[in-house]
Amino acid sequence: xxxxVQSPRYKIxxxxxxxxxxxxxxxxxxxxxxxxQNLGQGPELLIRYENEEAVDDSQLPKxxxxxxRLKGVDSTLxxxxxxxxxxxxYLCASSVRDGSPLHFGNGTRLTVT
Amino acid sequence: KQEVTQIPAALxxxxxxxxxxxCSFTDSAxxxxxxxxxxxxxxxxxxxxxxxSQREQTSGRLNASLDKSxxxxxxxxxxxxxxxxxxxxxxxxSSNTGKLIFGQGTTLQVKP
Numbered sequence: 001x002x003x004x005v006q007s008p009r010y011k012i013x014x015x016x017x018x019x020x021x022x023x024x025x026x027x028x029x030x031x032x033x034x035x036x037q038n039l040g041q042g043p044e045l046l047i048r049y050e051n052e053e054a055v056d057d058s059q060l061p062k063x064x065x066x067x068x069r070l071k072g073v074d075s076t077l078x079x080x081x082x083x084x085x086x087x088x089x090y091l092c093a094s095s096v097r098d099g100s101p102l103h104f105g106n107g108t109r110l111t112v113t
Numbered sequence: 114k115q116e117v118t119q120i121p122a123a124l125x126x127x128x129x130x131x132x133x134x135x136c137s138f139t140d141s142a143x144x145x146x147x148x149x150x151x152x153x154x155x156x157x158x159x160x161x162x163x164x165x166s167q168r169e170q171t172s173g174r175l176n177a178s179l180d181k182s183x184x185x186x187x188x189x190x191x192x193x194x195x196x197x198x199x200x201x202x203x204x205x206x207s208s209n210t211g212k213l214i215f216g217q218g219t220t221l222q223v224k225p
Contacts, residue, residue, distance in 0.1 A: 004156070042117070042202050042215025043157070056211065091156055099144060099206060102213070104156030 002026065006092050006105035014113055018080035021108045025074070025094030032069055033102065034077050035091040043091055049075065050098065082112045115140040115207045119216035126193055127224050134188040134219045136203035141181050144206040148177050148188050151200045151218070160201075161188070165208070193223045 005024040013019050025032050030051050035043035046065065048056040051072035060067065064083070069075040079086055089107040116139045126132050136146070145164045149157040161170045161177040163186070169178040176189040186203055202218040 006156075040217065042204070042217050044215070045212060093157075098211065101147065101159040101162050102149075102157070103159065104149075106154075106156045109154075 004092055004094055004103050004105035006090075006108055008108055009106065010109050010111075012111045012113065013082055015084055016081040018078065019082050019110060020079075021077045021090050021092075021110075023075045023077070023092030023105060025092070026103055029094035029096055029103070030072070031095045031098045031100075032075050033093040033095075034067060034075070035093065037089045037091055037107070039088075046077070046090075048098070079110075082110075084112050086110060087112045115143075115205060115210070115212070115214045117203060117205050117214050117216040119201075119203060119219050121219060122217065123220045123222075125222040125224065128193060128195060130193050130223075131189070131191050132193055132221075134190070134201050134203075134221070136186040136188070136216055138184050138186070138205045138214075140205075140207055140209070141184055142208040143181060144208045146177075146179050146186050146206070147204045147213075148175075148186075149202045149204065151202060157202065190221075193221075195223050195225050197221060198223050 032049040034046040037043045047060045049069045067077045091107045093102040093104045118137045147162045148160045151157045163170050163179040174191040179186045200218040200220045204215040206213045
């Protein structure tokens with residue numbers, strides 16, 4: 001079984017530039033999550049999808065962050081424009097349904113200079 | 114608001130020792146609790162998931178317990194090995210909000 005695939009693994013951009021992250025969940029997993037993880041901290045939820053519907057985006061900074069999950073499979077998270085404080089690891093996870101074990105990708109480490 | 118705390122933040126033990134990692138949560142309305150392992154530069158790997166109706170779960174040398182009334186979960190690692198060195202995170206799924214809240218993790222080092 002292929003795991004959750006994220007790309008790119010690393011991204012370095014200058015502030016005010018746009019950036020996008022891509023995630024392909026495990027086949028058959030209906031629930032997809034985007035988390036943000038700062039160094040030494042646990043992940044914090046940005047958005048949760050049930051199929052193609054964003055069911056919890058209450059912690060997504062909508063002035064600069066956007067996400068989509070067209071066709072309820074892979075997903076893209078975008079930041080425009082990026083700020084220095086956005087430097088972190090962005091993790092994607094999926095599960096069969098909400099409440100079942102989460103499977104995480106290896107994350108994208110974003111550095112904003 | 115659910116808060117999840119893990120103490121200690123770091124732990125170093127000699128190989129072969131049995132150890133316990135602690136996780137406490139403020140909201141007893143918890144649907145389940147999960148324990149994860151994270152290696153440096155990697156994502157999280159699910160170790161054990163305990164439903165609110167369960168008291169414990171076991172997988173190999175790992176045993177996780179859940180006490181909703183006291184707001185605590187523990188992860189017991191038997192006969193620790195250097196390969197167990199990683200950061201261990203617990204996360205509680207709130208029945209009220211549907212949100213999975215993570216602790217900050219305990220970084221474990223097992224010395225040969």
